Amino acid sequence: MKKLSKLLNTLDDNLVKILLIFFIFLIPLYPKFPFKIVNYTYIAIRLEDVYVVLFTILFFIQLIRKKIQLNKFFLKPIFIFWLIAFLSYLSGSYVTKTITYPHLGFLHAARRVEYMIVFFIGASVIKSRKDFITLFSSLLLSLFLVNLYGLGQRFLGLPAVSTMNPEFARGHLLYLTPEARLASTFAGHYDLAAYLVFVIPLIWGTYFTIKNGKVFVLLLAFLSIFILILTASRISFFAFIISTPFFLIFLKKYKYAIFIVIITLLMSSFSRDLGKRFLKTVQIRQILFNEKTGQVYVPQKITTKELAAGSLVYKLKGQKKETTESAAFRETLLREATMGEKLLTASEQALFTASLSADIKPVSGIVYDISFATRLQVEWPRAVKAFLKNPFLGTGPSSITESTDNDYLRWLGEIGLLGFTAFLLLIFQLVKFIFTSLKKIEKNNQPLFYAVLFSIFGLLINASYIDVFEASKVAYVLWYTLGIYVGVLSLPRSNRGLIKSN
Numbered sequence: 001m002k003k004l005s006k007l008l009n010t011l012d013d014n015l016v017k018i019l020l021i022f023f024i025f026l027i028p029l030y031p032k033f034p035f036k037i038v039n040y041t042y043i044a045i046r047l048e049d050v051y052v053v054l055f056t057i058l059f060f061i062q063l064i065r066k067k068i069q070l071n072k073f074f075l076k077p078i079f080i081f082w083l084i085a086f087l088s089y090l091s092g093s094y095v096t097k098t099i100t101y102p103h104l105g106f107l108h109a110a111r112r113v114e115y116m117i118v119f120f121i122g123a124s125v126i127k128s129r130k131d132f133i134t135l136f137s138s139l140l141l142s143l144f145l146v147n148l149y150g151l152g153q154r155f156l157g158l159p160a161v162s163t164m165n166p167e168f169a170r171g172h173l174l175y176l177t178p179e180a181r182l183a184s185t186f187a188g189h190y191d192l193a194a195y196l197v198f199v200i201p202l203i204w205g206t207y208f209t210i211k212n213g214k215v216f217v218l219l220l221a222f223l224s225i226f227i228l229i230l231t232a233s234r235i236s237f238f239a240f241i242i243s244t245p246f247f248l249i250f251l252k253k254y255k256y257a258i259f260i261v262i263i264t265l266l267m268s269s270f271s272r273d274l275g276k277r278f279l280k281t282v283q284i285r286q287i288l289f290n291e292k293t294g295q296v297y298v299p300q301k302i303t304t305k306e307l308a309a310g311s312l313v314y315k316l317k318g319q320k321k322e323t324t325e326s327a328a329f330r331e332t333l334l335r336e337a338t339m340g341e342k343l344l345t346a347s348e349q350a351l352f353t354a355s356l357s358a359d360i361k362p363v364s365g366i367v368y369d370i371s372f373a374t375r376l377q378v379e380w381p382r383a384v385k386a387f388l389k390n391p392f393l394g395t396g397p398s399s400i401t402e403s404t405d406n407d408y409l410r411w412l413g414e415i416g417l418l419g420f421t422a423f424l425l426l427i428f429q430l431v432k433f434i435f436t437s438l439k440k441i442e443k444n445n446q447p448l449f450y451a452v453l454f455s456i457f458g459l460l461i462n463a464s465y466i467d468v469f470e471a472s473k474v475a476y477v478l479w480y481t482l483g484i485y486v487g488v489l490s491l492p493r494s495n496r497g498l499i500k501s502n
Contacts, residue, residue, distance in 0.1 A: 016062050017125040019055055020480075021135065023118070025142045026051060027476045028195065029149070031161035032187045033171045040101045042166035043402055048472065052114055059121050071123035073486050077429055078116055081422040085109045085397060088415040092396020098389065099396040108397030108414075115475040122483020123490070132488040139481060140206065143199050144220055150184035150192070150227045163187040179273060182230040186473055193236030194468040195477060196228040197458040200240060201247045202481070205451025208251060209444065225264055232273040234281065235465035243458030250454070251447055280369045375465075379404050383413030392416045407463035407470065423469075430482055431456060437489040452485055
């Protein structure tokens with residue numbers, strides 16, 4: 001009976017930590033199956049949301065019972081950010097009336113609290129060096145399983161669950177075609193790629209810190225790079241190729257930095273799609289320009305294997321001889337133009353065709369791919385317009401749809417200059433705290449702590465093209481990781497081995 005009582009007491013004392021370990025496996029590995037569909041959006045309440053709510057309630061119960069002590073580091077700046085997000089919600093819902101569906105605005109604001117509450121849980125459960133190692137090792141092991149599933153998805157036909165469009169978000173099992181971009185257990189290839197950008201520097205930090213297990217860590221590093229390449233995410237590849245080699249150069253591991261760049265380029269040969277997507281981002285090609293209406297036509301074949309060009313075109317001076325592709329496309333346009341409801345006589349049709357043909361001229365133009373063009377034409381201007389409508393608080397969470405594909409513009413548009421400043425100041429304070437706390441760390445352990453600074457740097461690059469701080473799996477992992485780092489760095493100096501005893 002005494003043994004059982006002791007076991008239950010031990011479980012009670014460590015319950016939050018055990019549930020947090022389960023959390024870091026659940027979040028990356030459990031696919032995005034919807035638990036409850038929310039009206040007027042395709043972003044659903046999911047099992048992870050239910051888990052976090054119940055987990056948070058238990059965390060507060062344990063705080064009240066004094067089984068755990070709240071780590072108050074960064075409580076004030078995070079609370080200020082939350083406060084601004086909800087003030088923006090109230091403003092958008094009841095003052096400026098820019099939030100169409102208040103319940104959506106509330107859920108979007110609450111989601112920011114949900115992601116960041118994990119920071120306090122992670123920081124509070126760290127009572128020793130051993131706790132940090134256990135929680136950090138769990139992060140790396142869950143990454144390994146994500147990568148294994150990604151390999152199975154590419155080579156063994158394992159299914160994916162995507163939220164890339166409203167229909168997919170219903171929880172359909174999808175099977176990747178050979179040209180499809182890898183998503184593993186994530187909601188889409190962009191989320192998986194951003195997650196890898198964040199964790200890869202942590203792997204290398206681990207490699208230069210530990211004495212045992214280097215072979216496994218090295219395997220994990222190269223496997224993660226390979227999976228990143230298979231996502232074919234251009235911005236994440238760019239963020240990785242900047243953040244990770246810079247981290248190695250900072251550590252004066254110059255040979256490793258050069259080796260990583262070389263091996264990455266060699267691995268890229270396994271993903272022709274990545275190279276094609278970079279080449280298709282901006283291209284000079286012949287377009288058809290209607291001199292009378294100003295309308296632009298981009299001759300192209302739309303297939304699943306090609307990244308289509310958007311309608312945003314910068315017309316260059318000069319005129320080229322019409323290509324076969326343009327000529328064929330012109331004929332299609334003319335044929336469709338004469339297929340209206342009103343029947344034309346042969347002479348009327350000939351006259352109309354000749355007139356229209358004279359107006360459409362082949363010219364050279366700079367063409368952006370449809371992904372980049374959509375951002376430049378629709379998403380980014382919409383965010384700027386929202387910001388100008390209410391510069392201080394924005395138009396409110398959810399007011400500029402589910403995605404802006406640029407977190408900086410999203411913060412400005414949704415929660416205004418106050419929210420934008422509060423969030424970036426919080427990130428700056430976290431970076432400053434970790435950097436200035438490095439004097440507490442034994443020199444041979446410092447690479448692991450420098451690593452997280454470059455992980456944040458990689459995400460900040462990624463955020464210029466993707467809403468990474470709003471992507472649930474990425475956001476949860478980010479705040480979990482920052483929480484355990486702040487937790488261990490705020491420990492007393494008596495924790496030998498990781499923290500200097502002075």
